[in-house]
Amino acid sequence: MNCAIEIRNLSHLYSPGTPSQVTALKDINLRIGHGEILGIIGHTGSGKSTLISHFNGLLKPSSGTVLVDGEDIHKDKETLRSSRFKVGLCFQYPEYQLFEETVFKDIAFGPKNMKLSDDEIKQRVLRAAQYTGVPEEMLEKSPFDLSGGEKRRVAIAGVMAMEPQVLVFDEPAAGLDPSGRKALINLIKDYHKKTGCTVIVVSHSMEDIARLADRLIVINGGTIAMDGSLHDVFSRSEELAGMGLDVPEVTKIFAQIRERGFDVPLDVYSVEYAEKTILSMLEGGNVQ
Amino acid sequence: MISDITFGQYYPAKSVLHKADPRIKLLLTFLMIVFLFVCKNFFSLAVMVFVTVLATVFSGVPFKVILKSIRPVLVILIFTTFLNIFYTKGGTVYFEFWKFSVTEKGINNAVFTVIRIITLVVLSSLLTYTTTPTDLTTGLERLLSPLNLIHIKVHTLAMMMTLALRFIPTLIEETERIMNAQKARGADLETGSLIQRAKALIPIFVPLMVSSFRRAYELAFAMTCRCYTGGEGRTRMKQMKLSARDFVLLALCLIACAGVIVLNIFFEPVI
Numbered sequence: 037m038n039c040a041i042e043i044r045n046l047s048h049l050y051s052p053g054t055p056s057q058v059t060a061l062k063d064i065n066l067r068i069g070h071g072e073i074l075g076i077i078g079h080t081g082s083g084k085s086t087l088i089s090h091f092n093g094l095l096k097p098s099s100g101t102v103l104v105d106g107e108d109i110h111k112d113k114e115t116l117r118s119s120r121f122k123v124g125l126c127f128q129y130p131e132y133q134l135f136e137e138t139v140f141k142d143i144a145f146g147p148k149n150m151k152l153s154d155d156e157i158k159q160r161v162l163r164a165a166q167y168t169g170v171p172e173e174m175l176e177k178s179p180f181d182l183s184g185g186e187k188r189r190v191a192i193a194g195v196m197a198m199e200p201q202v203l204v205f206d207e208p209a210a211g212l213d214p215s216g217r218k219a220l221i222n223l224i225k226d227y228h229k230k231t232g233c234t235v236i237v238v239s240h241s242m243e244d245i246a247r248l249a250d251r252l253i254v255i256n257g258g259t260i261a262m263d264g265s266l267h268d269v270f271s272r273s274e275e276l277a278g279m280g281l282d283v284p285e286v287t288k289i290f291a292q293i294r295e296r297g298f299d300v301p302l303d304v305y306s307v308e309y310a311e312k313t314i315l316s317m318l319e320g321g322n323v324q
Numbered sequence: 325m326i327s328d329i330t331f332g333q334y335y336p337a338k339s340v341l342h343k344a345d346p347r348i349k350l351l352l353t354f355l356m357i358v359f360l361f362v363c364k365n366f367f368s369l370a371v372m373v374f375v376t377v378l379a380t381v382f383s384g385v386p387f388k389v390i391l392k393s394i395r396p397v398l399v400i401l402i403f404t405t406f407l408n409i410f411y412t413k414g415g416t417v418y419f420e421f422w423k424f425s426v427t428e429k430g431i432n433n434a435v436f437t438v439i440r441i442i443t444l445v446v447l448s449s450l451l452t453y454t455t456t457p458t459d460l461t462t463g464l465e466r467l468l469s470p471l472n473l474i475h476i477k478v479h480t481l482a483m484m485m486t487l488a489l490r491f492i493p494t495l496i497e498e499t500e501r502i503m504n505a506q507k508a509r510g511a512d513l514e515t516g517s518l519i520q521r522a523k524a525l526i527p528i529f530v531p532l533m534v535s536s537f538r539r540a541y542e543l544a545f546a547m548t549c550r551c552y553t554g555g556e557g558r559t560r561m562k563q564m565k566l567s568a569r570d571f572v573l574l575a576l577c578l579i580a581c582a583g584v585i586v587l588n589i590f591f592e593p594v595i
């Protein structure tokens with residue numbers, strides 16, 4: 037079966053051949069299946085944003101190939117253009133890309149570029165608004181009159197309205213307060229559940245990633261340092277620390293509890309699961 | 325990549341010229357450029373070329389980088405050479421056809437002008453290679469401060485210039501980011517008629533304006549919070565002080581200027 041996205045031997049240099057040349061990615065190999073929910077973590081400057089900009093052809097690899105749905109996206113102009121609609125990219129601070137007079141028109145910008153019928157555009161806008169929790173009366177407002185969190189949702193709806201097979205978020209929760217963060221993470225999770233499309237989330241918040249992803253990729257210095265399940269990655273906490281990363285706070289707490297002689301599991305990555313574990317232990321009566 | 329455009333073309337190094345006072349550098353560059361036009365014959369011009377070569381050597385800026393600054397004026401150089409050679413008449417005629425003639429005076433003029441333009445460009449780029457834009461505007465502000473007496477707000481103008489220079493790279497980065505975001509939503513910037521392409525710029529232009537205004541407000545707010553009230557009573561963290569080095573540079577340049585005047589008197593003018 038085709039992968040949703042397949043990357044073969046990808047390297048990327050910025051400003052090649054000049055004194056300021058930077059090797060942002062070296063020899064990346066990656067296969068992302070349909071319907072996966074994947075997290076990408078890495079220190080600032082490790083190359084996360086560079087990597088995801090290759091998924092829809094915004095950047096051209098210095099060497100290597102990018103296949104979307106089994107097709108090389110740089111084959112010709114048509115393929116490149118259609119890859120923009122197959123892979124939706126939602127950049128960090130997407131609210132700065134809003135420009136239309138009304139929220140409706142702004143969400144419709146992507147679908148319009150796909151040359152869809154007016155009816156189809158309207159349906160998609162309404163669906164995307166629903167996924168992101170943008171109320172219908174907000175659609176006629178100016179996007180510049182909204183609050184920061186509302187703008188963020190509208191901008192995300194603008195990408196979702198293209199109904200891409202793969203949806204990529206770069207630091208979706210950056211700059212939001214804890215409750216806004218949580219709401220946004222849940223929104224992405226619900227979207228994945230409802231549509232079944234592939235979702236990729238870049239973040240350096242381990243908590244957010246742990247709540248979202250099934251599979252985790254760690255990027256360090258432009259290469260893939262780890263690739264595996266949450267458990268695979270978070271059980272190597274010392275290596276992570278060496279890359280300037282960390283495991284979620286609850287996981288650290290549980291490791292300490294275990295050190296004090298309690299038989300708690302080590303694969304606790306979310307507060308919800310931690311709560312459940314502790315409650316069941318208390319009920320089971322094996323803790324005094 | 326658009327962000328590769330170097331602005332102000334400062335070349336970081338630790339040379340005598342880098343360390344010199346920006347005010348002295350501005351003054352001397354101005355003086356040298358004036359004296360380039362005082363030169364009347366090849367002997368006095370040679371003095372100016374010598375000073376320029378000396379300055380280049382002591383600037384710590386590689387020769388290749390200096391050459392790059394000449395490239396933009398190449399067209400002008402070729403054009404003036406052409407005009408000078410074919411249209412200036414006088415002295416021995418070397419070559420003649422139809423309405424054109426190549427004369428001694430024409431060739432002299434051409435060579436003289438080419439050397440003069442190249443020296444001019446190298447001198448002024450040495451100033452920007454060895455002085456950061458901030459130092460340059462501060463130096464200019466200090467030199468022009470007498471204008472305050474006739475109620476021209478020199479400090480405000482200099483502050484505006486410094487801020488504009490500071491935000492050019494930021495704006496370039498921002499433009500790139502917004503372009504990528506809209507391209508990811510399928511914006512097509514490359515094809516279509518002229519009108520279509522102009523329209524395609526709206527999704528980039530509007531967010532750019534919005535964020536520039538936001539940035540300007542934030543900056544103004546931050547400056548107000550730090551009690552910025554304009555130039556009056558404001559002191560500087562880096563005080564500009566003339567050192568012995570600056571006086572030596574000044575003396576050397578004055579000697580060169582004197583040399584130019586003397587050589588102008590003793591030799592026949594060619595131009």
Ligand SMILES: Nc1ncnc2c1ncn2[C@@H]1O[C@H](COP(=O)(O)OP(=O)(O)O)[C@@H](O)[C@H]1O
Nearest residue numbers: 050058060078079080081082083084085086087
């Ligand atoms: N437009 C650019 N020009 C030159 N270098 C860049 C550019 N964008 C990113 N880089 C460099 O590439 C590396 C990876 O950057 P990036 O992909 O943005 O990392 P991350 O998103 O993980 O923080 C960094 O060293 C960064 O300095």
Ligand SMILES: [Mg+2]
Nearest residue numbers: 084085086206
């Ligand atoms: Mg990034």
